[in-house]
Amino acid sequence: MEESRQSPELSLFLASTAHDMKNSISVLSGTLERLLDGATPETEKAYAQMAQMLYQTRRLNDNLMQLLALYKQVGKAGYPFDLQPLEVGQVVEQVVALARVLLESRGIALELDYDPEQIVHADEDLIVGVVSHAVNNALHYTRDRIRLAVRDTGGDLEIRVEDNGEGFPPALLAAGAPASSASGVNFLTNSAGLGLYFSGEVARMHRHRERTGAVRLENGGTLGGGCFILTLP
């Protein structure tokens, strides 16, 4: 039967190195959050730079997490996928907690629109990771607002991350279109591609009967900027 193709030594080495890197990033981003949370631009003259450091640390963390998950074959049967019923409120709680300091440090408002008692069937770590990444991404491109909305669209659950920035460039929109997800953008050369590819893989793992999760990008939405839309069956 199909066993993992990587050698066990490499896997072990990778796992322990990743562990080590995650520890470092945890400490880095935790410390920065703490410093920022206790400061204001008036009391701390490096406030803006620190905010930028936190943003970059988060990007580093997201990318590392995504690479690791892909290495562990996200999207394939081999990934330790853990589907469970979750309260939407708790997913949102975690996404907001992850983004709060960063949002505040950049002066960006976050609007929420969801039913906290709604149930979603998902792999919690993956979904929180994907939505947080979308928020972090929006954070970079928005003018001053982000909206996180979750609603039931008759069987499927739709999670939208919207901003009031310039919107996605056409090439990325094409890549995010459901029909052409395999073509168009070369993920090896497009820095925005990894996150989108990862999100798509995660979405596709969520299946229920004949329906499958999906990711798409649009421009417009409630705030008139970019919209990242994740649907889960």
Place this chain on the structure above:
Amino acid sequence: MTTPTAPGASADAAASAVDSAPAVATPKVVEQIDWASKHYLIVDDFVGIRQLLRESLRSLGARNIDQASSGGEAMSLLNKLRYDVVLCDYNLGEGKNGQQVLEEARVRQLLLPSSVFVMVSAEKSVESVMGAAEHQPDAYLVKPITEGVLLTRLNRVWRRKQIFRLIDQAFVEKDYLHAARLCDEQIAANRVHVIELLRMKARMLEKSGQPARAREVYEQVLAQREYHWARAGLGKIRMADGEFEQARLMFQTVIVENRHYIDAYDQLAKAYQGMGQHEEAAAILERAAKLSPNSVPRQRNLGQAALRLGNVPMAEKAFRKCLVIGEYSIRKAPDDYLGLARVCGLKNNTKDALQLLLLAQREFGSEHEHMVLRAKITEGLIYHESGDYQNARRCGDELEGLLNADPKRPGTAICIEMATLLFAVGVKRMAGEVLAYVIRNNHDNTLLQDEVQKIFDRARLPDEGAAIIRSARKEAADLMNQGVVLWKTGKLPDAVKWMRQARERLPDNVRVLFNAVQVSISYIQQYGYDAELEAEARGVLEHVDKLQPGQQRFAQLMEQLRNLQPKPPAPGDAEGEGEQPAATPAPATKPAPQPAARPARSRRFS
């Protein structure tokens, strides 16, 4: 710099940040849990992470935070204090890992039922979806841990513990039918936990020997969504009905869909064994052991399956691994050493084999019953297999001496192994005695009788064997029937005494044990509550559950025992939360205060 804030601090912090930044909307938190007053233990080998976690906990208001940098250090702290929350990294460098800390803490009961154990790891762990692991933490967290995620998960675990508190308690007390009913009560009130509650309910029904009802629950769950544990659950029930091929297909489907759901491997191996396909079974156990390489029981299963197959290299690898990973594990067992000793014997390395037997006795002699006996059996087997008949016979004689000195006997499987050896080395009288003991304790198990008869046949004693089996069966049946007669004629004090003696003679006879409990229950119903008798009956049932888990009669008797307990005085607020007291028995198991109900029960009785 950090403002020490109350739990749910995000709300306050967001509000205070308003002047410098626009509002970040705050999610509604259902209810606040007092995290400040709890006792915490942080276990991580990396000082930076310990500090980070300590800061996070402090901002929840926590004051009592202990830290450990290794598994050993964690154990000594867990020994001293009952923590409310343990945050433990899986990778702890040398020594025990996080899972071993958890297992030892649970086995040695160093955690309160209300304690929260959170396992932290760098990446999504395979263990977290394995499902059937015996010792699961309350939550898994993937690094990096942030305050918000930590708080959300802690809150959730806490609420879950509240919902499952009574269910878990009934489960620990092995009152499975009651636990299943409590699940029903909670299902009505908890939308989020419905699936988890149904899973628990099905498990309780399986343990109560009610596969048909468990099956209904699994089907109900599968009608909503394809949960692999429910599919595997159906497979298990199919297998119990002897439908091995259908069961095999189900388990294989689960594995294809979710390669890490390890319980399906164990079950698949059992299905293969049921069909007599032992090679396939061992191959599946080998894959499972690869997926979960640090599980001692899994390596042991593999080693034993390989040994049965005569696959010495595979057995050796598995048992050696057992010893290595068992070094820091509470789950190591004599079987690992005895298994490896057999392997050494098969490789004609008697010296190492004997060394391992000594080690096993030194390591486990004080806490495991029959250790000397078991080591001696293995020694005899090793000599016998290597053709050293003189030493094999000496072991046989020594075994006979041990058995004469102590009337206690090990479980059926070990007795059979021992009798086979005794015959092989020519200690025939004792072999016959041991087998008679086996039959006495399993007098209604025809499969086992055939097996025992075959052992006699191989020893060229077919007629003597048949006679021994006959008289052993008769003795057990007579002992039991006399108890039934006393019970039916209402001589309850005599019946209780009689069954106590019968138990001494037939300590592992499940039907006798059940009857003994039944008699005690009747006695209490007739003569009033008797705590000592109840405790004795519980002890008997506990023993049965070890011998043959999942018996319907076990669950029913447990429930009857619970219903015998004197009810709390105040009718209004009897059970903690003012729920209806647990006095609503199921119709089928309603304790009958009068002899009138006896005929119905006596069908099961004898």
